[in-house]
Amino acid sequence: MAFDDLPSLPPLLHAGAADYARRALAATAEVMARHRVLADQPYGDDYWQKADVYLPDAPRGPLPVLLYFHGGAWMNGYKEWMGYLAPSVLAMPAVFVSASYRLAPSVGMAQIVGDCVAALRWVHRHVAALGGEPGRIAVGGHSAGGHLAAVLALRPDLCRDAGLPGDVVKACLPSSAPLDLGFLQRPAAEADRRMREALGGDLDAWDPARHVTGSVVPFHLAWGEHDFPRTREQNPAFVRALAAQPGARVTWQVLPGDHFTSHEACADPAGEWSRAAGRLLSTLTTGKPQ
Secondary structure, X not given: OOHHHOOOOOOOOOOOHHHHHHHHHHHHHHHHHHOEEEEEEEOOXXXXXXXXXXXXXXXXXXXXEEEEEOOOOOOOOOHHHXXXXXXXXXXXXXXXXXXXXXXXXXXXXXXXXXXXXXXXXXXXXXXXXXXXXXEEEEEEEEOHHHHHHHHHXXXXXXXXXXXXXXXXXXXXXXXXXXXXXXXXXXXXXXXXXXXHHHHOOOOHHHXXXXXXOOOOOOEEEEEEEEOOHHHHHHHHHHHHHHHOOOOOOEEEEEEEEEOOHHHHXXXXXXXXXXXHHHHHHHOOOOOOOO
Protein backbone atom coordinates (compact mmCIF):
# COMPACT_ATOMS: atom_id res chain seq x y z
CA MET A 1 0.00 0.00 0.00
CA ALA A 2 1.29 3.47 -0.85
CA PHE A 3 1.72 5.40 2.37
CA ASP A 4 0.75 8.65 0.66
CA ASP A 5 -2.53 7.13 -0.52
CA LEU A 6 -4.02 5.88 2.76
CA PRO A 7 -7.71 6.79 3.19
CA SER A 8 -8.25 9.97 5.15
CA LEU A 9 -9.56 9.58 8.67
CA PRO A 10 -11.09 12.02 11.18
CA PRO A 11 -8.84 14.05 13.48
CA LEU A 12 -7.35 12.07 16.33
CA LEU A 13 -8.86 12.67 19.76
CA HIS A 14 -5.87 12.90 22.06
CA ALA A 15 -3.04 15.40 22.32
CA GLY A 16 0.14 14.04 20.80
CA ALA A 17 -1.66 11.40 18.75
CA ALA A 18 -1.26 13.11 15.38
CA ASP A 19 2.49 13.51 15.82
CA TYR A 20 2.76 9.89 16.93
CA ALA A 21 0.80 8.76 13.86
CA ARG A 22 3.20 10.58 11.55
CA ARG A 23 6.23 9.10 13.29
CA ALA A 24 4.72 5.61 13.25
CA LEU A 25 3.94 5.71 9.52
CA ALA A 26 7.42 6.95 8.68
CA ALA A 27 9.06 4.30 10.85
CA THR A 28 6.92 1.54 9.33
CA ALA A 29 7.79 2.67 5.80
CA GLU A 30 11.46 2.29 6.68
CA VAL A 31 10.87 -1.17 8.14
CA MET A 32 8.94 -2.29 5.06
CA ALA A 33 11.84 -1.21 2.87
CA ARG A 34 14.30 -3.34 4.87
CA HIS A 35 12.36 -6.49 5.74
CA ARG A 36 10.34 -9.24 4.11
CA VAL A 37 6.66 -8.31 4.30
CA LEU A 38 3.55 -9.68 2.66
CA ALA A 39 1.39 -6.57 2.61
CA ASP A 40 -2.38 -6.25 2.40
CA GLN A 41 -3.31 -9.88 2.90
CA PRO A 42 -7.14 -9.93 2.90
CA TYR A 43 -8.95 -11.72 5.71
CA GLY A 44 -12.35 -10.41 4.55
CA ASP A 45 -14.00 -8.53 1.71
CA ASP A 46 -13.92 -5.02 3.19
CA TYR A 47 -11.09 -2.59 2.42
CA TRP A 48 -10.11 -2.50 6.11
CA GLN A 49 -10.03 -6.27 6.55
CA LYS A 50 -6.36 -6.77 5.72
CA ALA A 51 -3.13 -7.74 7.43
CA ASP A 52 0.59 -7.19 6.85
CA VAL A 53 2.80 -10.21 7.60
CA TYR A 54 6.44 -9.54 8.51
CA LEU A 55 8.80 -12.50 8.13
CA PRO A 56 12.39 -13.16 9.20
CA ASP A 57 14.92 -12.52 6.44
CA ALA A 58 16.27 -16.06 6.74
CA PRO A 59 13.66 -18.84 6.66
CA ARG A 60 13.33 -20.59 10.00
CA GLY A 61 10.56 -22.11 11.94
CA PRO A 62 8.00 -22.97 12.79
CA LEU A 63 8.01 -19.77 14.84
CA PRO A 64 5.58 -18.29 17.34
CA VAL A 65 3.32 -15.59 15.92
CA LEU A 66 2.31 -12.21 17.33
CA LEU A 67 -0.90 -10.80 15.84
CA TYR A 68 -1.04 -7.10 16.69
CA PHE A 69 -3.80 -4.46 16.49
CA HIS A 70 -3.35 -0.70 16.21
CA GLY A 71 -4.91 1.90 18.45
CA GLY A 72 -6.84 5.04 17.58
CA ALA A 73 -9.83 5.04 19.98
CA TRP A 74 -11.57 2.39 17.82
CA MET A 75 -12.34 5.24 15.41
CA ASN A 76 -9.01 5.77 13.73
CA GLY A 77 -5.76 4.17 12.68
CA TYR A 78 -4.04 1.97 10.14
CA LYS A 79 -2.23 -1.35 10.37
CA GLU A 80 0.73 0.60 8.99
CA TRP A 81 1.00 2.33 12.36
CA MET A 82 2.31 -0.87 13.94
CA GLY A 83 4.85 -2.14 11.42
CA TYR A 84 7.67 -0.35 13.20
CA LEU A 85 7.48 -3.04 15.90
CA ALA A 86 8.38 -5.76 13.41
CA PRO A 87 12.19 -5.71 13.85
CA SER A 88 11.96 -6.30 17.60
CA VAL A 89 9.48 -9.16 17.13
CA LEU A 90 11.40 -10.76 14.25
CA ALA A 91 14.52 -10.70 16.41
CA MET A 92 12.86 -12.76 19.19
CA PRO A 93 12.39 -14.65 16.73
CA ALA A 94 8.69 -14.66 15.78
CA VAL A 95 6.41 -13.82 12.89
CA PHE A 96 4.73 -10.42 13.25
CA VAL A 97 1.27 -9.69 11.82
CA SER A 98 -0.27 -6.21 11.92
CA ALA A 99 -4.00 -6.20 11.15
CA SER A 100 -6.46 -3.43 10.46
CA TYR A 101 -10.18 -3.54 11.17
CA ARG A 102 -13.29 -1.56 10.34
CA LEU A 103 -13.68 1.58 12.40
CA ALA A 104 -16.45 3.26 14.38
CA PRO A 105 -18.86 4.90 13.72
CA SER A 106 -19.22 2.95 10.46
CA VAL A 107 -19.47 -0.18 12.62
CA GLY A 108 -19.94 -0.82 16.33
CA MET A 109 -17.76 -2.64 18.83
CA ALA A 110 -19.28 -6.05 18.04
CA GLN A 111 -18.23 -5.72 14.39
CA ILE A 112 -14.78 -4.42 15.31
CA VAL A 113 -14.19 -7.40 17.60
CA GLY A 114 -15.58 -9.66 14.88
CA ASP A 115 -12.98 -8.35 12.46
CA CYS A 116 -10.21 -9.10 14.95
CA VAL A 117 -11.52 -12.66 15.35
CA ALA A 118 -11.59 -13.00 11.55
CA ALA A 119 -7.98 -11.78 11.37
CA LEU A 120 -7.03 -14.36 13.99
CA ARG A 121 -8.79 -17.07 11.98
CA TRP A 122 -6.85 -16.04 8.86
CA VAL A 123 -3.55 -16.21 10.75
CA HIS A 124 -4.41 -19.61 12.20
CA ARG A 125 -5.22 -20.98 8.75
CA HIS A 126 -2.37 -19.47 6.75
CA VAL A 127 0.64 -18.87 8.96
CA ALA A 128 2.02 -22.40 8.77
CA ALA A 129 2.78 -21.85 5.09
CA LEU A 130 4.72 -18.73 6.08
CA GLY A 131 6.95 -20.33 8.72
CA GLY A 132 4.69 -19.71 11.70
CA GLU A 133 3.21 -22.20 14.16
CA PRO A 134 -0.61 -22.02 14.30
CA GLY A 135 -0.50 -23.59 17.74
CA ARG A 136 1.63 -20.76 19.15
CA ILE A 137 -0.27 -17.56 18.39
CA ALA A 138 -0.17 -14.57 20.74
CA VAL A 139 -2.23 -11.41 20.34
CA GLY A 140 -1.36 -7.87 21.32
CA GLY A 141 -2.01 -4.27 20.54
CA HIS A 142 -1.52 -0.67 21.50
CA SER A 143 -4.21 1.37 23.24
CA ALA A 144 -7.59 0.43 21.71
CA GLY A 145 -5.78 -2.39 19.92
CA GLY A 146 -4.62 -3.73 23.28
CA HIS A 147 -8.24 -3.74 24.43
CA LEU A 148 -9.23 -5.77 21.37
CA ALA A 149 -6.42 -8.25 21.99
CA ALA A 150 -7.54 -8.68 25.59
CA VAL A 151 -11.10 -9.41 24.45
CA LEU A 152 -9.83 -12.18 22.16
CA ALA A 153 -7.78 -13.67 25.01
CA LEU A 154 -10.61 -13.51 27.55
CA ARG A 155 -13.50 -14.61 25.32
CA PRO A 156 -12.65 -18.11 24.00
CA ASP A 157 -16.31 -18.48 23.08
CA LEU A 158 -15.77 -15.94 20.28
CA CYS A 159 -12.98 -18.08 18.87
CA ARG A 160 -15.00 -21.29 19.09
CA ASP A 161 -17.95 -19.60 17.38
CA ALA A 162 -15.60 -18.71 14.51
CA GLY A 163 -14.49 -22.32 14.08
CA LEU A 164 -11.20 -21.86 15.97
CA PRO A 165 -9.93 -23.81 18.98
CA GLY A 166 -11.04 -22.14 22.17
CA ASP A 167 -7.42 -22.00 23.30
CA VAL A 168 -6.06 -20.58 20.03
CA VAL A 169 -4.78 -17.48 21.85
CA LYS A 170 -1.75 -18.65 23.79
CA ALA A 171 -0.71 -15.26 25.24
CA CYS A 172 -1.76 -11.62 25.27
CA LEU A 173 0.45 -8.51 25.21
CA PRO A 174 -1.60 -5.31 25.56
CA SER A 175 0.23 -1.99 25.76
CA SER A 176 -1.39 1.10 27.32
CA ALA A 177 -4.77 -0.54 26.86
CA PRO A 178 -8.17 0.54 28.21
CA LEU A 179 -9.15 -2.56 30.15
CA ASP A 180 -12.22 -1.31 32.01
CA LEU A 181 -14.79 0.35 29.77
CA GLY A 182 -16.71 1.93 32.61
CA PHE A 183 -15.40 5.32 31.50
CA LEU A 184 -17.36 4.90 28.27
CA GLN A 185 -20.54 3.88 30.06
CA ARG A 186 -20.33 7.12 32.04
CA PRO A 187 -18.38 9.50 29.78
CA ALA A 188 -17.13 12.63 31.49
CA ALA A 189 -14.52 14.00 29.09
CA GLU A 190 -15.40 15.18 25.58
CA ALA A 191 -13.14 12.55 23.99
CA ASP A 192 -14.86 9.81 25.99
CA ARG A 193 -18.29 11.08 24.95
CA ARG A 194 -17.30 11.00 21.29
CA MET A 195 -16.00 7.45 21.60
CA ARG A 196 -19.19 6.34 23.32
CA GLU A 197 -21.36 7.90 20.63
CA ALA A 198 -19.28 6.30 17.87
CA LEU A 199 -19.30 2.82 19.40
CA GLY A 200 -22.93 2.74 20.54
CA GLY A 201 -24.71 -0.17 22.18
CA ASP A 202 -24.03 -2.01 25.42
CA LEU A 203 -20.29 -2.43 25.88
CA ASP A 204 -20.34 -4.90 28.78
CA ALA A 205 -19.75 -7.87 26.48
CA TRP A 206 -16.52 -6.24 25.27
CA ASP A 207 -15.21 -5.08 28.66
CA PRO A 208 -12.08 -7.05 29.62
CA ALA A 209 -12.54 -6.23 33.31
CA ARG A 210 -15.81 -8.18 33.26
CA HIS A 211 -14.28 -11.32 31.75
CA VAL A 212 -11.21 -12.01 33.87
CA THR A 213 -12.71 -14.79 35.99
CA GLY A 214 -11.21 -18.14 35.12
CA SER A 215 -8.65 -16.78 32.68
CA VAL A 216 -5.44 -18.80 32.34
CA VAL A 217 -4.05 -17.12 29.20
CA PRO A 218 -0.63 -15.65 30.06
CA PHE A 219 -0.60 -11.84 29.92
CA HIS A 220 2.22 -9.36 29.72
CA LEU A 221 1.01 -5.79 30.19
CA ALA A 222 2.95 -2.59 29.61
CA TRP A 223 2.10 1.07 30.00
CA GLY A 224 3.90 4.38 30.17
CA GLU A 225 5.23 6.06 33.28
CA HIS A 226 3.45 9.23 32.12
CA ASP A 227 0.55 7.50 30.40
CA PHE A 228 -3.05 8.70 30.58
CA PRO A 229 -4.17 8.75 34.24
CA ARG A 230 -6.94 6.26 33.44
CA THR A 231 -4.40 3.87 31.90
CA ARG A 232 -2.12 4.14 34.92
CA GLU A 233 -5.07 3.24 37.16
CA GLN A 234 -6.66 0.48 35.09
CA ASN A 235 -3.61 -1.57 34.21
CA PRO A 236 -2.39 -2.27 37.76
CA ALA A 237 -5.98 -3.11 38.74
CA PHE A 238 -6.19 -5.52 35.82
CA VAL A 239 -2.87 -7.12 36.82
CA ARG A 240 -4.25 -7.72 40.32
CA ALA A 241 -7.48 -9.20 38.95
CA LEU A 242 -5.60 -11.57 36.65
CA ALA A 243 -3.13 -12.58 39.35
CA ALA A 244 -6.04 -13.62 41.57
CA GLN A 245 -7.14 -16.29 39.06
CA PRO A 246 -6.02 -19.85 39.83
CA GLY A 247 -3.32 -20.90 37.39
CA ALA A 248 -2.91 -17.40 35.94
CA ARG A 249 0.41 -16.08 34.62
CA VAL A 250 0.76 -12.32 34.46
CA THR A 251 3.78 -10.04 34.17
CA TRP A 252 3.90 -6.30 33.69
CA GLN A 253 6.21 -3.35 33.25
CA VAL A 254 6.04 0.43 33.39
CA LEU A 255 8.03 1.94 30.54
CA PRO A 256 9.54 5.43 30.36
CA GLY A 257 7.44 7.90 28.39
CA ASP A 258 3.82 8.75 27.76
CA HIS A 259 0.99 6.91 26.02
CA PHE A 260 2.80 7.13 22.69
CA THR A 261 6.53 7.35 23.34
CA SER A 262 6.44 4.38 25.72
CA HIS A 263 5.08 2.27 22.88
CA GLU A 264 7.64 3.55 20.41
CA ALA A 265 10.30 2.30 22.82
CA CYS A 266 8.98 -1.23 22.25
CA ALA A 267 10.55 -1.11 18.78
CA ASP A 268 14.03 -1.47 20.29
CA PRO A 269 15.05 -5.15 19.96
CA ALA A 270 17.28 -4.73 23.02
CA GLY A 271 14.67 -2.81 25.03
CA GLU A 272 12.78 -3.87 28.14
CA TRP A 273 9.53 -4.72 26.35
CA SER A 274 11.23 -6.72 23.61
CA ARG A 275 13.11 -8.82 26.13
CA ALA A 276 9.98 -9.50 28.18
CA ALA A 277 7.82 -10.21 25.15
CA GLY A 278 10.48 -12.49 23.68
CA ARG A 279 10.66 -14.48 26.92
CA LEU A 280 6.89 -14.96 26.89
CA LEU A 281 6.69 -15.96 23.23
CA SER A 282 9.52 -18.44 23.70
CA THR A 283 7.44 -20.29 26.33
CA LEU A 284 4.38 -20.80 24.14
CA THR A 285 3.45 -24.41 23.49
CA THR A 286 0.90 -25.99 21.19
CA GLY A 287 -1.00 -27.31 24.22
CA LYS A 288 -3.35 -25.40 26.49
CA PRO A 289 -1.86 -22.34 28.25
CA GLN A 290 0.05 -23.31 31.35
